[in-house]
Amino acid sequence: MGVPGSPAKPRSQPLRPARPQGKDPAATLGARIVAAYGRQYLAQLDDGTVLPCLPRGKRAEAVCGDRVLLAAGTPPLAIADLLPRRNVLWRQDQWRSKVFAANIDRVLLVTATYPGIQHGLIGRALVAADAADIPVTLLLNKCDLPQADAARADMALYRDLGYDVIELSVHTAPQAARQALTPLLSGQTCLLLGASGVGKSSLTNLLAPQAQAATRELSTALSAGKHTTTATRLYDLPGLPPGSALMDSPGFQTFGLHHLTVSQLQHGFVEIRARNGQCRFQNCTHRNEPGCVFTTDPHAITPARLALYRQIYAEITSPPPR
Numbered sequence: 677m678g679v680p681g682s683p684a685k686p687r688s689q690p691l692r693p694a695r696p697q698g699k700d701p702a703a704t705l706g707a708r709i710v711a712a713y714g715r716q717y718l719a720q721l722d723d724g725t726v727l728p729c730l731p732r733g734k735r736a737e738a739v740c741g742d743r744v745l746l747a748a749g750t751p752p753l754a755i756a757d758l759l760p761r762r763n764v765l766w767r768q769d770q771w772r773s774k775v776f777a778a779n780i781d782r783v784l785l786v787t788a789t790y791p792g793i794q795h796g797l798i799g800r801a802l803v804a805a806d807a808a809d810i811p812v813t814l815l816l817n818k819c820d821l822p823q824a825d826a827a828r829a830d831m832a833l834y835r836d837l838g839y840d841v842i843e844l845s846v847h848t849a850p851q852a853a854r855q856a857l858t859p860l861l862s863g864q865t866c867l868l869l870g871a872s873g874v875g876k877s878s879l880t881n882l883l884a885p886q887a888q889a890a891t892r893e894l895s896t897a898l899s900a901g902k903h904t905t906t907a908t909r910l911y912d913l914p915g916l917p918p919g920s921a922l923m924d925s926p927g928f929q930t931f932g933l934h935h936l937t938v939s940q941l942q943h944g945f946v947e948i949r950a951r952n953g954q955c956r957f958q959n960c961t962h963r964n965e966p967g968c969v970f971t972t973d974p975h976a977i978t979p980a981r982l983a984l985y986r987q988i989y990a991e992i993t994s995p996p997p998r
């Protein structure tokens with residue numbers, strides 16, 4: 677046993693090279709995926725150049741925000757290596773999964789006064805972000821509309837739970853929106869996440885005018901039955917420190933959490949996490965056990981949030997379809 681503070685014993689074996697042998701580091705370029713459309717990618721090199729690139733094998737594994745090594749050559753370059761992710765955010769229903777992005781510093785969860793706050797989707801997105809260990813700030817957009825007071829009152833629930841809620845109107849107060857978001861965006865990569873039509877692309881165009889992301893009247897978008905934004909895209913933010921980036925993502929109408937465990941679900945509800953261990957039974961699932969604090973104490977959780985928790989619980993514990 678070595679004495680603490682004594683010099684380390686000389687190694688008998690030489691140190692292994694940091695990179696696997698056979699790979700020539702000079703032949704690869706570091707880059708970040710800024711758009712993924714099926715098997716077609718756009719990657720941004722460290723000097724800012726954006727290039728088309730392709731997966732090397734059959735499977736297109738990289739997602740927006742991924743760090744990759746590109747094989748040097750003539751574009752489209754092949755993705756030679758996918759570097760380890762800090763985190764990845766996704767949703768999964770019974771049949772398929774959908775990755776939003778990887779390597780996210782913060783989720784900006786966007787809601788809007790019109791057509792209204794969708795608490796089920798918000799609750800689900802909060803759980804998914806918590807499971808991926810990504811902090812969330814809630815944005816309430818379209819505060820110029822007459823529905824603003826009611827929506828503000830609705831969002832008080834999340835303030836009470838400890839989340840920051842920022843009120844915005846991209847249309848009528850763009851400068852205030854920019855000011856309110858600057859501290860969150862500086863030097864960070866933020867992901868705009870939210871239901872379709874809440875104004876994610878409108879906000880992207882405000883903060884990254886070069887994006888020219890398509891936006892659409894809600895009525896047109898809903899009657900056409902599809903979302904205006906169809907893939908996550910990453911944009912640099914001009915005027916902010918280097919490393920500031922914003923990802924615009926396609927709106928969702930459902931948010932499956934089939935990939936989560938029960939303990940991730942319980943952790944994702946802050947009020948359930950806070951009362952951990954206070955039910956009569958140590959392994960209480962908070963559904964119908966006697967002495968459950970969420971049934972006996974009406975202040976422990978709102979009825980709607982408890983119903984959402986139980987609904988997700990049933991979803992993730994039901995057997996897979998045959």
Ligand SMILES: Nc1nc2c(ncn2[C@@H]2O[C@H](COP(=O)(O)OP(=O)(O)OP(=O)(O)O)[C@@H](O)[C@H]2O)c(=O)[nH]1
Pocket residue numbers: 817818819820821844845846847848870871872873874875876877878879890891892893894897902903904905906925926927928
């Ligand atoms: N009144 C009002 N309307 C807004 C505001 N911001 C955006 N909108 C409108 O809301 C509609 C939807 O905006 P988008 O930016 O396309 O919404 P999105 O969240 O990107 O939608 P998806 O791409 O389908 O997910 C457009 O008609 C916008 O002009 C706002 O601050 N106030």
Ligand SMILES: [Mg+2]
Pocket residue numbers: 876877878890891904905924925926927
């Ligand atoms: Mg959009």
Ligand SMILES: [Zn+2]
Pocket residue numbers: 955960961962963965967968969970
């Ligand atoms: Zn319980």
